[in-house]
Amino acid sequence: MGNLAAITRRSFLIGSVAITGGMLIGCQSKGFSLLQRKSKDKTHLTPYIRIDQTGITIITPRADMGQGAYSVQAALVAEELDVELDDDSIQVDHGPPKPEYFNGKVLSELLPFASTDNSKWAVRLRNFTEGFSERIGLFMTGGSSTVADAHYKLRLTGAVARQLLIMAAAERSKVHKNKLKTENGHVLLPDGTKYSYVELAPEAADIKLSEEIKIDDLKLKSNCRVLGKPMQRVDMVDKCTGKQKYGIDINKDGMLYAAVRTNPRLGGKIISYDAKFAESIVGKDKVIPISGGVGVIADNTWQAFELVDSIDIKWEDASYPETSYQMWEEFENSFTPWRKKNRLKNEGNVKTALEQGDVVEANYRVPYLAHAPLEPMNATVLLEDGRLDIWVGTQIPLFVKSVAAKLTGLSEDNIHVYVEVMGGSFGRRLEDDFVCQAIELAKARPGDLIKMTWSREEDMTHDFPRTMQLAKARGVVNNGKVEAMDLKIAALSTTASQFSRTTISLPGLRMPISIPEAIIANALRKDVALVSGAWDQPFSIPNYRVTGYKVPSMVPVSSWRSVGASGNGFFHDCFLDELIHAAGADPLEERIRLCSHSVSSKVLEKVGEMSNWGSALPAGSGRGVAYTLSFGVPVAEVVEVTNTAKGIKIDKAYVVADVGKVLDPVNIENQMMGGVIWGLGHAMNAELTYKDGKAEQTNFHAYECMRMYQTPEIEICALENADEIRGIGEPTVPPAAPALANAIFAATGQRIRELPLNKHIKFI
Amino acid sequence: MADYVEINVNGVRHRLDIRHKRTPLLWILRDELKLTGTKYGCGIAQCGACTVHINGLSRRSCVTEVGELTEDDKVITIEAADSTIAKAVKESWVQHQVAQCGYCQSGQIMSATALLSKNKNPTDDDIDRVMSGNLCRCGTYPLIRKAIKTAAKSLTEANNG
Ligand code: FES
Ligand code: FES
Numbered sequence: 013m014g015n016l017a018a019i020t021r022r023s024f025l026i027g028s029v030a031i032t033g034g035m036l037i038g039c040q041s042k043g044f045s046l047l048q049r050k051s052k053d054k055t056h057l058t059p060y061i062r063i064d065q066t067g068i069t070i071i072t073p074r075a076d077m078g079q080g081a082y083s084v085q086a087a088l089v090a091e092e093l094d095v096e097l098d099d100d101s102i103q104v105d106h107g108p109p110k111p112e113y114f115n116g117k118v119l120s121e122l123l124p125f126a127s128t129d130n131s132k133w134a135v136r137l138r139n140f141t142e143g144f145s146e147r148i149g150l151f152m153t154g155g156s157s158t159v160a161d162a163h164y165k166l167r168l169t170g171a172v173a174r175q176l177l178i179m180a181a182a183e184r185s186k187v188h189k190n191k192l193k194t195e196n197g198h199v200l201l202p203d204g205t206k207y208s209y210v211e212l213a214p215e216a217a218d219i220k221l222s223e224e225i226k227i228d229d230l231k232l233k234s235n236c237r238v239l240g241k242p243m244q245r246v247d248m249v250d251k252c253t254g255k256q257k258y259g260i261d262i263n264k265d266g267m268l269y270a271a272v273r274t275n276p277r278l279g280g281k282i283i284s285y286d287a288k289f290a291e292s293i294v295g296k297d298k299v300i301p302i303s304g305g306v307g308v309i310a311d312n313t314w315q316a317f318e319l320v321d322s323i324d325i326k327w328e329d330a331s332y333p334e335t336s337y338q339m340w341e342e343f344e345n346s347f348t349p350w351r352k353k354n355r356l357k358n359e360g361n362v363k364t365a366l367e368q369g370d371v372v373e374a375n376y377r378v379p380y381l382a383h384a385p386l387e388p389m390n391a392t393v394l395l396e397d398g399r400l401d402i403w404v405g406t407q408i409p410l411f412v413k414s415v416a417a418k419l420t421g422l423s424e425d426n427i428h429v430y431v432e433v434m435g436g437s438f439g440r441r442l443e444d445d446f447v448c449q450a451i452e453l454a455k456a457r458p459g460d461l462i463k464m465t466w467s468r469e470e471d472m473t474h475d476f477p478r479t480m481q482l483a484k485a486r487g488v489v490n491n492g493k494v495e496a497m498d499l500k501i502a503a504l505s506t507t508a509s510q511f512s513r514t515t516i517s518l519p520g521l522r523m524p525i526s527i528p529e530a531i532i533a534n535a536l537r538k539d540v541a542l543v544s545g546a547w548d549q550p551f552s553i554p555n556y557r558v559t560g561y562k563v564p565s566m567v568p569v570s571s572w573r574s575v576g577a578s579g580n581g582f583f584h585d586c587f588l589d590e591l592i593h594a595a596g597a598d599p600l601e602e603r604i605r606l607c608s609h610s611v612s613s614k615v616l617e618k619v620g621e622m623s624n625w626g627s628a629l630p631a632g633s634g635r636g637v638a639y640t641l642s643f644g645v646p647v648a649e650v651v652e653v654t655n656t657a658k659g660i661k662i663d664k665a666y667v668v669a670d671v672g673k674v675l676d677p678v679n680i681e682n683q684m685m686g687g688v689i690w691g692l693g694h695a696m697n698a699e700l701t702y703k704d705g706k707a708e709q710t711n712f713h714a715y716e717c718m719r720m721y722q723t724p725e726i727e728i729c730a731l732e733n734a735d736e737i738r739g740i741g742e743p744t745v746p747p748a749a750p751a752l753a754n755a756i757f758a759a760t761g762q763r764i765r766e767l768p769l770n771k772h773i774k775f776i
Numbered sequence: 777m778a779d780y781v782e783i784n785v786n787g788v789r790h791r792l793d794i795r796h797k798r799t800p801l802l803w804i805l806r807d808e809l810k811l812t813g814t815k816y817g818c819g820i821a822q823c824g825a826c827t828v829h830i831n832g833l834s835r836r837s838c839v840t841e842v843g844e845l846t847e848d849d850k851v852i853t854i855e856a857a858d859s860t861i862a863k864a865v866k867e868s869w870v871q872h873q874v875a876q877c878g879y880c881q882s883g884q885i886m887s888a889t890a891l892l893s894k895n896k897n898p899t900d901d902d903i904d905r906v907m908s909g910n911l912c913r914c915g916t917y918p919l920i921r922k923a924i925k926t927a928a929k930s931l932t933e934a935n936n937g
Contacts, residue, residue, distance in 0.1 A: 248870055387817075
């Protein structure tokens, strides 16, 4: 190693290093003054580009669960490097999961600062969390953070690589570098001579950059070939021809197939089992007790499913209330001072306002929800000669590595995790429970290559669901205006539940070892997710308060596409709609009047324009608007419904979001559309309920969400007024439910305050 | 009685041990024949991810026991779906960039191909009826609808031209 051409800008160092036949180009974070603990010159490279004699590889560390992450990361590099992604010499590779590929942006969502807050402390804390993520090597895909984190890192890496190649060509040809151009993986000389990047790479590896490359040197939008233009996703052809391989599709010579059954009372143990039949078929040594259950190894997946089902098992009781009904009681009882967790919004004087006006009051609630990606959880494992290999679709490969080390006693160097393409995740693969089970099987059968697949029933009944949420809302209107809004929300703590299962020790959380880390830990303890999507909305209501209450833990819960905002957005916006109606104001105009964030106002105005807000609709039809700011992205949606004799029909949905910069208009449209359908479908039809400590919905017959016949036409628009680039995987989810409920109110006069809506009204 | 089951998949005959008689075709395809383009999503005919064609009709392979099939039943999976219609459907899918995670798309494509084989010019209602059996958790339905229409159009044009 050596020859680190250091280009500093903001917090990035971009450098290169020679390898056999070429070079690696990459970056590393410079560190942050207050968290600086390592010596400044001890740098090593995190490569994003490898150019050697086999071709050009772009490393894309954020995983693809369907959101197009591989493509968009590759495009950021391709734009600046001047290569074409459809060229055969270009490989896109997830690369090895290593701490250097930390995600610097994902934690900022947990801070008690609204994304619209750019005060000194907010900015500082966000920077702290970035440094903190680096320190703990937080390798994670999630929180709609991929593009925000990758945008400059990858573009600057591409730009530096291109400069190095140009300089190598200049040296070779003795033509001044300013006269050289690049195109499609080549440097072009004025006389038409072409040098390929691949042939230049060994020479470029020796070059030292003479000048800084800054963010300002990156291509302007108008000069971009790739970014901002419709792209062809790198995985599209494979995914539209059945060729894409997912984790569940792994087939290797000699592989065995496993299934497991564990206690459907989550976290509960197994008391005893009788597996005589299964043992008579596969042998005693292929029926394997694991934590909380038992696994069977068979010749094919079906046989494994059948045999594991044939086992007679006695389970331990649930450690939490047995029925949803009992759980709701616990939620109802949680609005007490000792369960109060935060009051992040407290403006004006809510108490006085409520005393003085006519109070509008309402209670809202939303159920548990399952992630249920279409590809069930699975993992393939081989433990042999002191080495463990794991093939798995996961958002947290390093956590997997660390838990695997704990389970096997191996050092992490001897554990290899291969991140497979995922058939959806929606947050489910932020958990490693299923991987642990596969590792337990591997431990019992060293030398056997085992693919463990969950049945859909196992998947549905062992989800870590989205928490139930309960809200008590009060408000006052005066003179046609919203005067006061007081929202109290009780929920299980997703943050606490998830952190309690992580195996990586988060130094700042358990034992603060520096002041900034203590500050971050303190911020995380505020448990923002309890109220996110409600407390952080940019409305200037004169008397405005949002309080979060933490319900004592019961069913373990996890991040579900848009996390806390998924239910809080429904509470906040529906109740705002109630107040606006009580005030006799126009739902769109009053939201715009109250909005104190110009980027958001434009989003609201745009959705009004697209939906022709205010125009007459046929009798029996209604229009609802909703707005939620989540993950830094303001989104407004308008839904139109008709109340037909057979039930409610969703005619149309309009959705507008501002993501700062659109990298791929095609993919962003797909993601926004997918989010709206996710939001609408679950709001209409889906809930996970518990009885006898077990999830009652065991498969898609009882957990439907949206199907083709209920899907409305969706019109989409992405704006670019915001300063910062943001991801769009989640933010269109929260406003979908309130927009639909508000539209149903407009069409029928019925205000539904509980999801799923089909408990109260029929859909066509 | 024969002590084996014979099936015809993608034009190739396979002789399977009789013990597989009650095994759903899906798992024979995926685990025995290593044709993993056909996906498992629910196992109870609720999601459509496992859709294949048997004698040209779309069938859920997760609830089709291989013992129900004879060697005359022609099973076609996504890997060998290369009729003019299937090709048009796949092309249209790529053109509209339908897939997100893509996991449901083999099944969607097989259902859409079967639909267009019977109905050259499906209306929205026809599409709803046939395609509502195929779940997509990523929510690609609007693009599926568009892609089916594009495929129908290109097939009609090819026929007329
Ligand atoms: S796996 Fe066959 S329909 Fe779902
Ligand atoms: S594309 Fe993911 S399930 Fe359909």
